[in-house]
């Protein structure tokens with residue numbers, strides 16, 4: 001996509017972190033922006049802040065775990081603006097398994113984390129893409145995975161993010177094989193200074209309590225908090241994502257050197273059919 005002014009972007013998870021900065025970037029490019037998030041107050045704050053700058057934005061409280069909610073979001077966006085050109089399936093949550101192995105992690109983590117991180121992306125594609133194709137204008141889908149989606153781990157987070165990579169690569173091929181005017185990118189960040197470490201705030205109450213905190217999980221959380229606090233700024237990541245849409249770049253890796261080195265090691269290990277090495281970050285992915 002080369003032209004952005006006057007076009008329409010939809011961002012899920014737009015009330016915080018990378019999503020909020022994406023919304024700001026699209027507004028700065030004179031786009032109309034639809035903000036979707038499960039958290040009402042931060043969403044209203046984001047909407048008010050952007051409107052105060054004169055932006056044309058629409059904010060809708062949306063739970064990406066719920067297909068009907070995403071269908072309603074699409075309906076509202078197409079009704080108001082006629083078309084959608086950029087869809088960022090960005091909403092995501094970390095888990096609550098505190099680094100437990102898969103056989104000890106609560107299955108409810110899969111209901112929630114896999115539901116938001118993967119099913120939310122899938123629902124987004126199914127709700128928006130058919131109408132974007134029918135409107136026959138240039139457009140771009142951005143799905144947010146993670147470096148955890150390329151490195152191996154057994155958390156619901158890691159498994160969900162691997163699925164997003166797979167889905168998005170297939171989506172890119174389908175768009176181009178069918179000669180649509182759409183393209184796709186997958187974003188795999190390393191550590192970014194956002195509120196993701198406090199994702200628990202959005203865990204559905206009906207799933208009951210996850211595992212009780214332990215000294216190990218508290219320590220894990222503290223390590224993660226430090227890594228994120230010293231991570232990239234979400235506005236830098238938003239800029240990289242915008243550049244990728246403009247340049248039609250599929251892989252977007254806003255990731256630290258040591259994580260990219262671990263990825264290189266993993267890919268080499270796979271190609272040489274060697275057994276997995278235990279990377280430094282395996283416990284937190």
Ligand SMILES: NC(=O)c1ccc[n+]([C@@H]2O[C@H](COP(=O)([O-])OP(=O)(O)OC[C@H]3O[C@@H](n4cnc5c(N)ncnc54)[C@H](O)[C@@H]3O)[C@@H](O)[C@H]2O)c1
Nearest residue numbers: 013016017018038063064091092146189191192194195196
């Ligand atoms: N921060 C990092 O280091 C990092 C690294 C890799 C990938 N990511 C990914 O980046 C994306 C954005 O996360 P972030 O880091 O900005 O975190 P964040 O917590 O600051 O923002 C995530 C947003 O998603 C919203 N959200 C959560 N559950 C939702 C639901 N069910 N429906 C709708 N909205 C929901 C939250 O309310 C929040 O506003 C996520 O997909 C995350 O997995 C982040």
